Amino acid sequence: MADCGVTDARSLPTRTPPPPFRTVEVVSREELSPRMLRLVLGGKALHGLPSAGPAASVRLVVPWAGEGFEVPTWTGNEFLLSDGRRPALRTFTPVEFDADANQLTLDIVRHGGGAISDWAEAVDVGDAAAISGPGRGEVIDPDARRYILLGDETAIPAIRQMIKAIPAPIQIDTHVETVSPDARLELPVRAGLSVTWHDADPTAPPCSRIRDVVATLDVDASTRVWAAGEAAAVQAIRKYLFTERSVPRHHTSIRGYWKVPR
Numbered sequence: 001m002a003d004c005g006v007t008d009a010r011s012l013p014t015r016t017p018p019p020p021f022r023t024v025e026v027v028s029r030e031e032l033s034p035r036m037l038r039l040v041l042g043g044k045a046l047h048g049l050p051s052a053g054p055a056a057s058v059r060l061v062v063p064w065a066g067e068g069f070e071v072p073t074w075t076g077n078e079f080l081l082s083d084g085r086r087p088a089l090r091t092f093t094p095v096e097f098d099a100d101a102n103q104l105t106l107d108i109v110r111h112g113g114g115a116i117s118d119w120a121e122a123v124d125v126g127d128a129a130a131i132s133g134p135g136r137g138e139v140i141d142p143d144a145r146r147y148i149l150l151g152d153e154t155a156i157p158a159i160r161q162m163i164k165a166i167p168a169p170i171q172i173d174t175h176v177e178t179v180s181p182d183a184r185l186e187l188p189v190r191a192g193l194s195v196t197w198h199d200a201d202p203t204a205p206p207c208s209r210i211r212d213v214v215a216t217l218d219v220d221a222s223t224r225v226w227a228a229g230e231a232a233a234v235q236a237i238r239k240y241l242f243t244e245r246s247v248p249r250h251h252t253s254i255r256g257y258w259k260v261p262r
């Protein structure tokens with residue numbers, strides 16, 4: 001009988017290997033809000049970590065609850081632990097890399113009940129983890145006259161970077177949905193930037209407020225839309241913009257950051 005938790009790597013096609021893991025340890029842990037933790041991870045292995053522009057990504061691997069840390073191995077198709085199980089490996093936005101100190105900052109949503117979210121909640125300085133990446137970030141379109149940035153709490157680190165990267169005089173309209181008002185975080189301030197925070201409707205699927213907002217927005221040919229959040233919600237936004245509003249695909253960058261299990 002097949003063991004659903006174990007993958008037989010020999011039966012799978014090989015893929016281009018992602019950047020190797022760099023082992024790090026937790027340097028500090030700070031509560032940015034009741035919904036967000038900031039971790040600084042450091043170590044010599046981070047030396048030379050490339051920068052990848054705004055809203056880039058890194059993979060973070062941590063030990064499963066109650067287990068020791070092990071760097072997973074690339075099998076040709078995916079990373080696996082030595083016993084064949086999948087590691088606790090998720091994607092995060094590299095908030096800041098201090099090349100002199102070899103320290104990388106990540107902001108992690110405290111959603112509860114996730115391998116990384118729970119690890120970050122309980123982590124101690126000195127605990128081990130590993131980082132792979134970065135994956136490429138966004139290229140700002142110099143022809144744009146306006147950017148619309150949409151997202152939930154997981155998108156706040158990327159939105160912060162997008163705001164900093166989009167040059168004036170490009171206008172920026174930002175809409176962020178949070179589970180509660182105390183999850184709102186400071187964003188950069190600049191001329192031509194509007195930021196609207198939306199409280200999530202606890203009776204509706206995640207990012208419903210953001211979906212509602214999109215229907216009210218003017219999206220002309222000089223507007224670019226960047227959105228990230230719960231996968232089904234941002235997929236619906238993508239579909240709406242393409243089919244109902246005839247927005248060209250290359251004027252959008254829309255990414256599912258996490259998934260409600262179906």
Ligand SMILES: Cc1cc2nc3c(=O)[nH]c(=O)nc-3n(C[C@H](O)[C@H](O)[C@H](O)COP(=O)(O)OP(=O)(O)OC[C@H]3O[C@@H](n4cnc5c(N)ncnc54)[C@H](O)[C@@H]3O)c2cc1C
Binds near residue numbers: 108259
């Ligand atoms: C390019 C990219 C950049 C990202 N950047 C960030 C970032 O900077 N900060 C950040 O916190 N996240 C970020 N994410 C999202 C993050 O990878 C996911 O939220 C991830 O699932 C969290 O892992 P976990 O182990 O805590 O939860 P998992 O073990 O993956 O999930 C456990 C359960 O929690 C639910 N869940 C997962 N995330 C959330 C959430 N945010 N709110 C409510 N329920 C949730 C899942 O549906 C599942 O039911 C990013 C994702 C991508 C693809």
